[in-house]
Amino acid sequence: MLSGVVKWFSSERGFGFISSTKVDEDVFVRYTGIEGEGFRSLEKGEKVEFEIAPDRDGKPEAVSVRRLSAP
Numbered sequence: 001m002l003s004g005v006v007k008w009f010s011s012e013r014g015f016g017f018i019s020s021t022k023v024d025e026d027v028f029v030r031y032t033g034i035e036g037e038g039f040r041s042l043e044k045g046e047k048v049e050f051e052i053a054p055d056r057d058g059k060p061e062a063v064s065v066r067r068l069s070a071p
Helices: none
Strands: 002-010 015-019 027-030 047-054 060-069
Touching: 002 027, 027 047
Parallel strands: 027 060
Antiparallel strands: 002 015, 002 047, 015 027, 047 060
């Protein structure tokens, strides 16, 4: 598992980016990659844990995203 901080997330559009010191570039995250039931969203500055998996185009995407703390 990697750890990082939510750079930004749009609840309306259902995606955003996570920054991590262990990854060279910000990591794309979709709402479907966030663990939990019901409405799934993230807040700017939230600390999270996540894994990276390739999306349909082979680009890295955050999956199994779990909140560690509120912003």
